[in-house]
Amino acid sequence: MSAIHISVNGTEHTVASACTLAQLVTRLQSEAGQPDDPTTLATALNEVFVPRAKRDTTILSEGDQVFTFSPITGG
Amino acid sequence: MTMTSFSIADTLLESRFFLGTAGYPSPKVLQDAIAASGAAVITVGLKRQLTPSASGGAGTALDNSFFQMLKDSGLHLLPNTAGCKTGREAITLAQMAREVFGTHWIKLEVIGDDYTLQPDPIELIRAAEELVREGFEVFPYCTDDLVTCRRLLDVGCRLLMPWGAPIGSGQGLTNPHALRTLRARLPDVPLIVDAGIGSPMDAVQAMQMGYDAVLLNSAVSLAHDPVKMAHAFKLAIEAGRMGFEAGIMARQDMAVPSTQVTGRPFLL
Numbered sequence: 001m002s003a004i005h006i007s008v009n010g011t012e013h014t015v016a017s018a019c020t021l022a023q024l025v026t027r028l029q030s031e032a033g034q035p036d037d038p039t040t041l042a043t044a045l046n047e048v049f050v051p052r053a054k055r056d057t058t059i060l061s062e063g064d065q066v067f068t069f070s071p072i073t074g075g
Numbered sequence: 076m077t078m079t080s081f082s083i084a085d086t087l088l089e090s091r092f093f094l095g096t097a098g099y100p101s102p103k104v105l106q107d108a109i110a111a112s113g114a115a116v117i118t119v120g121l122k123r124q125l126t127p128s129a130s131g132g133a134g135t136a137l138d139n140s141f142f143q144m145l146k147d148s149g150l151h152l153l154p155n156t157a158g159c160k161t162g163r164e165a166i167t168l169a170q171m172a173r174e175v176f177g178t179h180w181i182k183l184e185v186i187g188d189d190y191t192l193q194p195d196p197i198e199l200i201r202a203a204e205e206l207v208r209e210g211f212e213v214f215p216y217c218t219d220d221l222v223t224c225r226r227l228l229d230v231g232c233r234l235l236m237p238w239g240a241p242i243g244s245g246q247g248l249t250n251p252h253a254l255r256t257l258r259a260r261l262p263d264v265p266l267i268v269d270a271g272i273g274s275p276m277d278a279v280q281a282m283q284m285g286y287d288a289v290l291l292n293s294a295v296s297l298a299h300d301p302v303k304m305a306h307a308f309k310l311a312i313e314a315g316r317m318g319f320e321a322g323i324m325a326r327q328d329m330a331v332p333s334t335q336v337t338g339r340p341f342l343l
Contacts, residue, residue, distance in 0.1 A: 009123055040142070042121065042171030047163075049170040067123055069171050071142050073105070074120025074155050075095030075242070075292030 004062040015060060021045065022055035024066065042069045081287060083234055083265045084180065084212045086151065090115040091282070092312050093153065093267060094305065095292025102141050104301050109150070112305035116151045118182055118290065121172055146177070153214060155182040160195070162202030169206055181206060182214045182236070182269075192242045192270075196223040200230055207231030216269055219253035221260055228264060235264060236290060239281065240271025243293045247277035251284070258285045275304075275311035282315025283323065 002017045008028065015024060021043055029036055043050045044067040050058050060066070080089045094114040099105035109117060145152060154172035159165035162185055169181040185202055187195030194217050203213045207230060215227050219237040227235060237257060240246035248254055249271065258266060268281040269290040278289045289312055298304035 040175070042175045044167055044171065047167060049167050051170075052174060069121040069168070069175070070124050071175055072120045072122040073096040073098070074118050074157055075097045 004060065004064075006060055006062070006064045006066060008066045009068060019060050020056055021050055021058040021060060021066065024060065025055060025068070028068070040070060043067065044069070081265075083287065084214075088115040088151070088288075089113075090309075090312075091288040091316055092116075092309055093118065093269075093288055093290035094295065095290070096145075097292055098296040099301055105296075106141075106144070107302045108295055108305040109148075111302045111309065112295070113309045114150070114305075116153050116290075117145070118153045118155055118292070119145070119176060120155050120157050121168060121175065151180065152176045152178050153180050153182050154178065155216075156184045159185050160187070160198075161185065162198040162205070165198070165202045166205050166209075169202075169211060170209075173211070179210055180212045180214060182216060184216045194218055194238075196220065196226075199223075200226050203227055203232055204230035214267070219250055219257055221253075221257055224257060224261065224264075228261075233265070234267065234287075235261070236267045236269035238270040239268045239277065240273075242270045244271055245273030245294060245297075246271050247273050248280055251280070254281070254286070255284055275307045278308055278311040279315035279318075282312055283319050285319050288312075 003014050004017050006013050006015060022038065025038055025043065026036055038052055038055070043055060045058060046065050080087055081091060090113045092112050092114040093116040094109060094112045095118045096105055099108065154176045156165040156168045159168055165183060165185050169183065172181060173179055183199065183203055183206065185195050185198040186192050199215055199217060203215050206213050213232050214234060214236050215232050216236050216238070217223055217227060224235050224237065237254065239248045265287045267288040267290050268286050272278055272289060272291040272294050274294065281289050291308065295301050295304045295308060
Protein backbone atom coordinates (compact mmCIF):
# COMPACT_ATOMS: atom_id res chain seq x y z
CA MET A 1 0.00 0.00 0.00
CA SER A 2 1.43 3.35 -0.97
CA ALA A 3 1.73 6.18 1.47
CA ILE A 4 1.20 9.90 1.22
CA HIS A 5 2.64 12.79 3.16
CA ILE A 6 0.39 15.32 4.81
CA SER A 7 0.74 17.85 7.59
CA VAL A 8 -1.43 17.92 10.70
CA ASN A 9 -1.41 21.16 12.65
CA GLY A 10 1.89 21.96 10.98
CA THR A 11 3.57 18.62 11.71
CA GLU A 12 4.43 16.14 8.97
CA HIS A 13 2.59 12.82 8.98
CA THR A 14 2.61 9.80 6.71
CA VAL A 15 -0.66 8.03 6.12
CA ALA A 16 -1.87 5.33 3.78
CA SER A 17 -3.19 6.53 0.47
CA ALA A 18 -6.98 6.64 0.38
CA CYS A 19 -6.96 7.47 4.11
CA THR A 20 -10.08 9.47 5.01
CA LEU A 21 -10.19 12.44 7.33
CA ALA A 22 -12.35 10.40 9.72
CA GLN A 23 -9.70 7.66 9.85
CA LEU A 24 -7.00 10.24 10.47
CA VAL A 25 -8.94 11.75 13.39
CA THR A 26 -9.42 8.31 14.94
CA ARG A 27 -5.72 7.56 14.55
CA LEU A 28 -4.61 10.90 16.00
CA GLN A 29 -6.84 10.50 19.04
CA SER A 30 -5.63 6.96 19.54
CA GLU A 31 -1.96 7.99 19.31
CA ALA A 32 -2.60 10.73 21.85
CA GLY A 33 -4.26 8.25 24.22
CA GLN A 34 -7.53 10.09 23.97
CA PRO A 35 -11.05 8.69 23.68
CA ASP A 36 -12.28 8.04 20.17
CA ASP A 37 -14.75 10.92 20.10
CA PRO A 38 -15.13 12.79 16.83
CA THR A 39 -17.37 15.44 18.42
CA THR A 40 -14.63 17.01 20.52
CA LEU A 41 -12.85 18.64 17.62
CA ALA A 42 -13.51 20.39 14.36
CA THR A 43 -11.49 19.88 11.21
CA ALA A 44 -10.27 21.93 8.31
CA LEU A 45 -8.59 20.71 5.15
CA ASN A 46 -6.40 23.22 3.34
CA GLU A 47 -8.01 25.98 5.38
CA VAL A 48 -11.55 25.00 4.45
CA PHE A 49 -13.91 23.70 7.12
CA VAL A 50 -14.89 20.05 6.74
CA PRO A 51 -18.06 19.21 8.69
CA ARG A 52 -18.02 16.09 10.83
CA ALA A 53 -20.50 14.36 8.54
CA LYS A 54 -18.16 14.76 5.57
CA ARG A 55 -15.00 13.40 7.20
CA ASP A 56 -15.87 9.86 6.10
CA THR A 57 -15.98 10.82 2.47
CA THR A 58 -13.04 13.21 2.52
CA ILE A 59 -10.02 11.37 1.14
CA LEU A 60 -6.64 12.86 1.88
CA SER A 61 -4.16 13.65 -0.86
CA GLU A 62 -0.40 14.19 -0.98
CA GLY A 63 0.53 17.55 0.55
CA ASP A 64 -2.80 18.17 2.24
CA GLN A 65 -2.80 20.41 5.28
CA VAL A 66 -5.12 19.23 8.00
CA PHE A 67 -5.99 21.33 11.03
CA THR A 68 -7.88 20.20 14.09
CA PHE A 69 -9.45 22.66 16.48
CA SER A 70 -10.54 21.93 20.04
CA PRO A 71 -12.43 23.92 22.67
CA ILE A 72 -10.49 26.20 24.96
CA THR A 73 -11.39 28.84 27.49
CA GLY A 74 -11.84 32.24 25.90
CA GLY A 75 -12.78 35.84 26.42
CA MET B 76 -36.70 44.21 43.40
CA THR B 77 -35.23 42.07 40.67
CA MET B 78 -33.47 43.39 37.64
CA THR B 79 -35.51 43.30 34.48
CA SER B 80 -34.58 40.50 32.16
CA PHE B 81 -33.80 41.39 28.60
CA SER B 82 -34.00 39.81 25.22
CA ILE B 83 -31.11 39.46 22.84
CA ALA B 84 -30.99 37.46 19.63
CA ASP B 85 -34.49 36.13 20.33
CA THR B 86 -33.32 34.83 23.69
CA LEU B 87 -34.56 35.99 27.06
CA LEU B 88 -31.66 36.43 29.47
CA GLU B 89 -31.93 36.88 33.21
CA SER B 90 -28.51 38.50 33.51
CA ARG B 91 -26.82 41.35 31.74
CA PHE B 92 -23.39 39.98 32.60
CA PHE B 93 -21.44 38.15 29.89
CA LEU B 94 -18.37 36.51 31.39
CA GLY B 95 -15.19 35.28 29.71
CA THR B 96 -13.65 31.99 30.81
CA ALA B 97 -9.93 32.52 30.08
CA GLY B 98 -7.04 33.00 32.44
CA TYR B 99 -8.47 31.74 35.73
CA PRO B 100 -6.15 30.19 38.29
CA SER B 101 -7.97 26.84 38.04
CA PRO B 102 -11.09 25.24 36.57
CA LYS B 103 -12.60 25.22 40.06
CA VAL B 104 -12.13 28.97 40.45
CA LEU B 105 -13.63 29.48 37.00
CA GLN B 106 -16.62 27.34 37.89
CA ASP B 107 -17.16 29.21 41.17
CA ALA B 108 -16.71 32.57 39.46
CA ILE B 109 -19.34 31.70 36.86
CA ALA B 110 -21.73 30.77 39.66
CA ALA B 111 -20.98 33.96 41.61
CA SER B 112 -21.42 36.12 38.53
CA GLY B 113 -24.91 34.90 37.78
CA ALA B 114 -23.93 35.28 34.13
CA ALA B 115 -26.22 33.72 31.57
CA VAL B 116 -23.70 33.91 28.74
CA ILE B 117 -20.08 32.78 28.86
CA THR B 118 -17.49 33.04 26.13
CA VAL B 119 -15.30 30.21 24.92
CA GLY B 120 -12.80 29.68 22.14
CA LEU B 121 -11.20 27.20 19.77
CA LYS B 122 -7.54 26.44 19.42
CA ARG B 123 -5.57 24.66 16.75
CA GLN B 124 -4.73 21.45 18.57
CA LEU B 125 -5.78 17.88 19.02
CA THR B 126 -8.43 16.99 21.57
CA PRO B 127 -7.34 18.33 24.92
CA SER B 128 -6.34 16.05 27.73
CA ALA B 129 -6.00 18.49 30.57
CA SER B 130 -7.24 21.90 31.63
CA GLY B 131 -5.74 24.50 33.89
CA GLY B 132 -4.68 28.11 33.73
CA ALA B 133 -4.72 30.81 31.10
CA GLY B 134 -5.95 30.05 27.62
CA THR B 135 -5.98 26.36 28.27
CA ALA B 136 -7.88 23.50 26.80
CA LEU B 137 -11.17 22.49 28.22
CA ASP B 138 -11.01 18.85 29.22
CA ASN B 139 -13.92 16.76 28.10
CA SER B 140 -15.67 16.61 31.44
CA PHE B 141 -15.41 20.35 32.04
CA PHE B 142 -16.51 21.09 28.51
CA GLN B 143 -19.47 18.80 29.00
CA MET B 144 -20.27 20.55 32.28
CA LEU B 145 -20.37 23.89 30.47
CA LYS B 146 -22.57 22.48 27.73
CA ASP B 147 -24.93 20.98 30.31
CA SER B 148 -24.97 24.05 32.57
CA GLY B 149 -27.81 25.78 30.77
CA LEU B 150 -25.54 28.76 30.17
CA HIS B 151 -25.43 30.15 26.69
CA LEU B 152 -22.03 29.56 25.14
CA LEU B 153 -20.67 32.35 22.99
CA PRO B 154 -17.64 31.09 21.03
CA ASN B 155 -15.20 33.66 19.71
CA THR B 156 -12.95 33.92 16.68
CA ALA B 157 -10.03 35.29 18.69
CA GLY B 158 -6.75 35.55 16.85
CA CYS B 159 -8.23 35.86 13.38
CA LYS B 160 -6.77 38.56 11.18
CA THR B 161 -8.82 38.03 8.04
CA GLY B 162 -12.49 37.63 7.46
CA ARG B 163 -11.82 34.31 5.70
CA GLU B 164 -10.09 32.86 8.78
CA ALA B 165 -12.86 34.10 11.04
CA ILE B 166 -15.55 32.52 8.86
CA THR B 167 -13.81 29.14 8.92
CA LEU B 168 -13.33 29.32 12.68
CA ALA B 169 -16.97 30.30 13.17
CA GLN B 170 -18.09 27.30 11.14
CA MET B 171 -15.96 25.07 13.34
CA ALA B 172 -17.25 26.67 16.51
CA ARG B 173 -20.83 26.10 15.44
CA GLU B 174 -20.13 22.40 15.07
CA VAL B 175 -18.11 21.92 18.26
CA PHE B 176 -20.17 24.09 20.59
CA GLY B 177 -23.55 23.43 19.03
CA THR B 178 -24.57 27.08 18.80
CA HIS B 179 -25.07 29.51 15.95
CA TRP B 180 -23.95 32.39 18.16
CA ILE B 181 -20.50 33.73 17.32
CA LYS B 182 -18.48 36.53 18.84
CA LEU B 183 -16.82 37.78 15.69
CA GLU B 184 -13.32 39.11 16.21
CA VAL B 185 -11.14 40.13 13.29
CA ILE B 186 -8.07 41.89 14.56
CA GLY B 187 -6.41 44.64 12.56
CA ASP B 188 -3.58 45.67 14.88
CA ASP B 189 -1.43 43.46 17.09
CA TYR B 190 -0.70 46.05 19.77
CA THR B 191 -4.17 47.40 20.38
CA LEU B 192 -6.09 44.33 19.14
CA GLN B 193 -8.28 46.86 17.39
CA PRO B 194 -10.83 45.26 15.07
CA ASP B 195 -10.34 45.56 11.30
CA PRO B 196 -13.65 47.14 10.31
CA ILE B 197 -13.49 46.19 6.63
CA GLU B 198 -12.76 42.51 7.25
CA LEU B 199 -15.22 42.48 10.15
CA ILE B 200 -18.09 43.72 8.01
CA ARG B 201 -17.26 41.30 5.19
CA ALA B 202 -17.14 38.34 7.55
CA ALA B 203 -20.30 39.43 9.36
CA GLU B 204 -22.18 39.63 6.09
CA GLU B 205 -21.16 36.12 5.09
CA LEU B 206 -21.84 34.61 8.51
CA VAL B 207 -25.29 36.19 8.72
CA ARG B 208 -25.99 34.69 5.30
CA GLU B 209 -24.95 31.30 6.68
CA GLY B 210 -27.41 31.58 9.54
CA PHE B 211 -25.14 32.75 12.34
CA GLU B 212 -26.16 35.20 15.02
CA VAL B 213 -23.17 37.49 14.84
CA PHE B 214 -21.98 39.32 17.95
CA PRO B 215 -19.45 41.65 16.34
CA TYR B 216 -16.58 42.90 18.50
CA CYS B 217 -16.16 46.39 17.08
CA THR B 218 -14.89 49.82 17.95
CA ASP B 219 -17.16 52.65 19.02
CA ASP B 220 -17.21 54.13 15.49
CA LEU B 221 -20.83 54.94 14.71
CA VAL B 222 -20.62 54.50 10.95
CA THR B 223 -18.87 51.12 11.20
CA CYS B 224 -21.58 50.08 13.62
CA ARG B 225 -24.25 51.13 11.17
CA ARG B 226 -22.58 49.13 8.40
CA LEU B 227 -22.59 46.06 10.65
CA LEU B 228 -26.31 46.51 11.18
CA ASP B 229 -26.78 46.95 7.43
CA VAL B 230 -25.28 43.52 6.73
CA GLY B 231 -27.58 41.83 9.23
CA CYS B 232 -26.06 42.08 12.70
CA ARG B 233 -28.82 42.54 15.24
CA LEU B 234 -26.60 43.68 18.10
CA LEU B 235 -23.20 45.27 18.57
CA MET B 236 -20.32 44.85 20.96
CA PRO B 237 -18.24 48.04 20.95
CA TRP B 238 -15.05 48.09 22.95
CA GLY B 239 -14.63 50.15 26.09
CA ALA B 240 -10.84 50.00 25.74
CA PRO B 241 -8.35 47.55 24.19
CA ILE B 242 -8.81 43.90 25.19
CA GLY B 243 -7.28 43.04 28.54
CA SER B 244 -6.13 46.61 29.21
CA GLY B 245 -8.47 47.25 32.12
CA GLN B 246 -8.57 50.93 31.21
CA GLY B 247 -12.32 51.23 31.55
CA LEU B 248 -14.35 53.33 29.14
CA THR B 249 -11.71 55.46 27.45
CA ASN B 250 -14.13 57.28 25.19
CA PRO B 251 -17.41 57.79 27.03
CA HIS B 252 -18.48 60.42 24.53
CA ALA B 253 -18.36 57.94 21.62
CA LEU B 254 -20.21 55.33 23.64
CA ARG B 255 -22.89 57.83 24.62
CA THR B 256 -23.20 58.86 20.98
CA LEU B 257 -23.66 55.25 19.90
CA ARG B 258 -26.34 54.73 22.52
CA ALA B 259 -28.12 57.90 21.46
CA ARG B 260 -27.97 57.21 17.74
CA LEU B 261 -28.85 53.51 17.97
CA PRO B 262 -31.52 53.55 20.67
CA ASP B 263 -33.18 50.28 19.62
CA VAL B 264 -30.08 48.16 19.01
CA PRO B 265 -28.83 45.91 21.83
CA LEU B 266 -25.40 47.25 22.76
CA ILE B 267 -22.89 45.34 24.85
CA VAL B 268 -19.66 46.92 26.02
CA ASP B 269 -17.01 44.31 25.33
CA ALA B 270 -13.40 44.58 26.41
CA GLY B 271 -11.42 47.06 28.45
CA ILE B 272 -13.49 46.93 31.62
CA GLY B 273 -11.18 47.00 34.63
CA SER B 274 -13.26 47.56 37.72
CA PRO B 275 -16.88 47.29 38.79
CA MET B 276 -17.06 51.09 38.53
CA ASP B 277 -16.51 50.82 34.76
CA ALA B 278 -19.40 48.39 34.50
CA VAL B 279 -21.64 50.73 36.46
CA GLN B 280 -20.70 53.54 34.09
CA ALA B 281 -21.55 51.48 31.00
CA MET B 282 -24.86 50.33 32.43
CA GLN B 283 -25.82 53.81 33.55
CA MET B 284 -25.28 54.99 29.99
CA GLY B 285 -28.02 52.62 28.98
CA TYR B 286 -25.89 49.83 27.59
CA ASP B 287 -27.77 46.56 27.58
CA ALA B 288 -25.02 44.35 28.92
CA VAL B 289 -21.32 44.10 29.67
CA LEU B 290 -18.84 41.45 28.56
CA LEU B 291 -15.61 41.11 30.49
CA ASN B 292 -12.98 38.53 31.37
CA SER B 293 -9.65 39.76 32.70
CA ALA B 294 -11.18 42.05 35.31
CA VAL B 295 -12.49 38.94 37.03
CA SER B 296 -9.88 36.31 36.15
CA LEU B 297 -6.94 38.54 37.13
CA ALA B 298 -8.46 39.73 40.42
CA HIS B 299 -6.85 38.48 43.61
CA ASP B 300 -10.15 36.81 44.39
CA PRO B 301 -11.92 36.11 41.09
CA VAL B 302 -15.00 34.63 42.73
CA LYS B 303 -15.57 37.68 44.90
CA MET B 304 -14.89 39.97 41.94
CA ALA B 305 -17.41 38.08 39.83
CA HIS B 306 -19.99 38.78 42.50
CA ALA B 307 -18.91 42.42 42.71
CA PHE B 308 -19.48 42.81 38.98
CA LYS B 309 -22.86 41.13 39.26
CA LEU B 310 -23.91 43.74 41.80
CA ALA B 311 -22.34 46.59 39.83
CA ILE B 312 -24.11 45.63 36.62
CA GLU B 313 -27.42 45.34 38.44
CA ALA B 314 -26.88 48.65 40.25
CA GLY B 315 -25.90 50.46 37.07
CA ARG B 316 -28.86 49.13 35.18
CA MET B 317 -31.27 49.91 37.98
CA GLY B 318 -29.87 53.44 38.18
CA PHE B 319 -30.40 53.88 34.46
CA GLU B 320 -33.96 52.59 34.64
CA ALA B 321 -34.71 54.77 37.66
CA GLY B 322 -33.60 57.89 35.81
CA ILE B 323 -30.55 59.77 36.97
CA MET B 324 -31.03 63.37 38.04
CA ALA B 325 -29.68 66.16 35.87
CA ARG B 326 -26.40 67.71 36.97
CA GLN B 327 -26.43 71.32 38.12
CA ASP B 328 -23.55 73.75 38.07
CA MET B 329 -24.52 75.33 41.38
CA ALA B 330 -25.74 73.98 44.70
CA VAL B 331 -29.45 73.41 45.04
CA PRO B 332 -30.48 73.09 48.70
CA SER B 333 -32.17 69.84 49.61
CA THR B 334 -33.81 71.26 52.69
CA GLN B 335 -36.40 73.95 52.24
CA VAL B 336 -35.50 77.07 54.23
CA THR B 337 -37.16 80.41 54.48
CA GLY B 338 -34.72 83.22 54.71
CA ARG B 339 -32.01 82.86 57.36
CA PRO B 340 -32.54 80.67 60.42
CA PHE B 341 -31.31 83.36 62.79
CA LEU B 342 -30.97 87.07 62.43
CA LEU B 343 -27.89 88.08 64.37
